[in-house]
Amino acid sequence: MAEPLDPRMFDPVCPSSAMPIQIGDKWTAMIVLCLEGGRRRFNEIRVPLRGITPKVLTQTLRAMERDGLVTRTAYDENPPRVEYELTELGRSLLTLIAAARAWSEHHLPALLEAREAHGPASASSRWSRGTESGSPQGRGPSFR
Amino acid sequence: MAEPLDPRMFDPVCPSSAMPIQIGDKWTAMIVLCLEGGRRRFNEIRVPLRGITPKVLTQTLRAMERDGLVTRTAYDENPPRVEYELTELGRSLLTLIAAARAWSEHHLPALLEAREAHGPASASSRWSRGTESGSPQGRGPSFR
DNA sequence: GATACTGGTTACCTCAAAGATACCGGGATA
DNA sequence: TATCCCGGTATCTTTGAGGTAACCAGTATC
Numbered sequence: 001m002a003e004p005l006d007p008r009m010f011d012p013v014c015p016s017s018a019m020p021i022q023i024g025d026k027w028t029a030m031i032v033l034c035l036e037g038g039r040r041r042f043n044e045i046r047v048p049l050r051g052i053t054p055k056v057l058t059q060t061l062r063a064m065e066r067d068g069l070v071t072r073t074a075y076d077e078n079p080p081r082v083e084y085e086l087t088e089l090g091r092s093l094l095t096l097i098a099a100a101r102a103w104s105e106h107h108l109p110a111l112l113e114a115r116e117a118h119g120p121a122s123a124s125s126r127w128s129r130g131t132e133s134g135s136p137q138g139r140g141p142s143f144r
Numbered sequence: 145m146a147e148p149l150d151p152r153m154f155d156p157v158c159p160s161s162a163m164p165i166q167i168g169d170k171w172t173a174m175i176v177l178c179l180e181g182g183r184r185r186f187n188e189i190r191v192p193l194r195g196i197t198p199k200v201l202t203q204t205l206r207a208m209e210r211d212g213l214v215t216r217t218a219y220d221e222n223p224p225r226v227e228y229e230l231t232e233l234g235r236s237l238l239t240l241i242a243a244a245r246a247w248s249e250h251h252l253p254a255l256l257e258a259r260e261a262h263g264p265a266s267a268s269s270r271w272s273r274g275t276e277s278g279s280p281q282g283r284g285p286s287f288r
Numbered sequence: 289g290a291t292a293c294t295g296g297t298t299a300c301c302t303c304a305a306a307g308a309t310a311c312c313g314g315g316a317t318a
Numbered sequence: 319t320a321t322c323c324c325g326g327t328a329t330c331t332t333t334g335a336g337g338t339a340a341c342c343a344g345t346a347t348c
Contacts, residue, residue, distance in 0.1 A: 020168035020211070021240065026306075028164065042325055053307060054326060067164070068258025078315045079324045089258070092251050096165065099243040107236050114212025114233070169335075186295055198296060200336060222345050223294040290348080297342070305333090312327075318320085 005034055009048035020111075021100040023093060027052060027060045028069075029100075032086065032093050035070065039085040064090065149178055153192035164255070165244040167237060171196060171204045172213075173244075176230065176237050179214065183229040208234065 010030055023029040027049060034045050042061075046052060061084060064070045069090035075081040154174055167173040171193060178189050186205075190196060205228060208214045213234035219225040 020172065020237075022166040024164035043323095051307090053309090055308095055328090056306060058326060059305095066259055066262045067255050068262070069255075074325090079322085080314090080326085082325060089251055089254050092247065093164075096243060096247045099240060103236065103240045107233055110233050111211050111213075115210055118210045118212070187293095195337095197337065197339095199298085199338090202296060203336095218295090223292095224296085224344090226295060292347080293345090294343100298340085300338085300340105302337075303335100305335105307332075308330085310328085310330105313325100315323095317322075 003037070005040070005044060005048045007047050007050065009034070010050075021103065023097060023100070024064070024069075025060060027056065028064060029093070029097050031060060031064065032069070032090060032097060035084060035086045035090070036094060039073075039083045042082050042084070045084065069093070147181070149184070149188060149192045151191050151194065153178070154194075165247065167241060167244070168208070168213075169204060171200065172208060173237070173241050175204060175208065176213070176234055176241060179228060179230045179234070180238060183217075183227045186226050186228070189228065213237070 023032070030049055031045060034040055034048060042054075042057070045061075046054070046057060049057065061070060061072065065072050067089075068087055070084050071087055073083045073085070075083070167176070174193055175189060178184055178192060186198075186201070189205075190198070190201060193201065205214065205216065209216050211233075212231055214228050214230055217227045217229070219227075
């Protein structure tokens with residue numbers, strides 16, 4: 001819990017960019033993984049989620065709080081300090097995420113291979129990035 | 145395989161409308177479930193997926209075919225006949241879908257309860273429908 | 289001749305999620 | 319006085335999945 005989050009925790013070049021599995025909205029699963037090791041502060045979570053804007057992080061966390069997946073604790077200090085922590089319910093998503101990762105590990109290569117074999121030119125729709133730029137947009141990095 | 149698909153296979157009022165899990169795009173998981181029992185024809189699949197337009201079904205099936213999840217077999221008959229069947233890879237998604245359903249069964253009530261308790265008025269964003277109409281739009285029916 | 293059937297295709301539109309950018313309050317620190 | 323820090327807000331723009339509606343080929347049937 002004390003250790004800082006690895007900025008490379010989610011690899012933007014990771015093949016699971018193409019993974020056909022999504023938990024919650026775009027960032028939810030990654031946030032759950034960020035909080036797996038214990039409570040984290042707002043800007044702490046932003047680090048591995050490179051590119052997430054504060055607006056989007058706020059609204060995702062608010063939705064997760066509303067759904068009982070995380071708790072938000074604001075300390076009346078200065079500068080302000082807010083900590084987010086997984087609830088039991090949020091923690092229950094970890095097994096599901098693990099299942100998704102397991103599927104990915106076993107079957108994603110086959111999917112990617114099929115995609116490449118089927119239409120090398122037209123394969124640039126849907127889950128893969130349209131352009132060949134490595135910019136962290138598109139569907140964004142998924143959990144690996 | 146011979147039995148027709150149940151039009152009520154996917155309940156539009158099903159609580160998993162709010163389920164935070166998605167496999168592929170909006171319809172992929174439901175199509176996988178439609179094909180679980182064997183090969184099916186285009187218009188056969190449309191029945192339980194009430195409201196899906198041929199355009200969207202076509203593009204979803206094409207994407208699934210490209211990714212090696214289904215095979216498409218067109219018979220040179222008249223009127224035309226086309227059959228879709230799960231591949232081994234597509235079939236491998238069934239365990240993942242089962243995991244998602246299991247999570248739903250165990251934890252979705254708690255999520256819904258938290259959502260209702262937290263902001264009865266503001267609960268109309270994200271995974272729930274914006275309007276209160278029962279129209280089959282929004283995130284659409286998920287698998288139950 | 290008109291209609292139906294199957295499995296689509298095409299053009300157009302809508303709407304919500306997400307991103308870009310800028311700004312804020314208020315105490316601590318220089 | 320000025321700047322930094324933290325945890326956000328406010329506003330605008332983009333984007334792309336998905337929906338609506340119309341049309342198609344080719345045969346068969348009414």
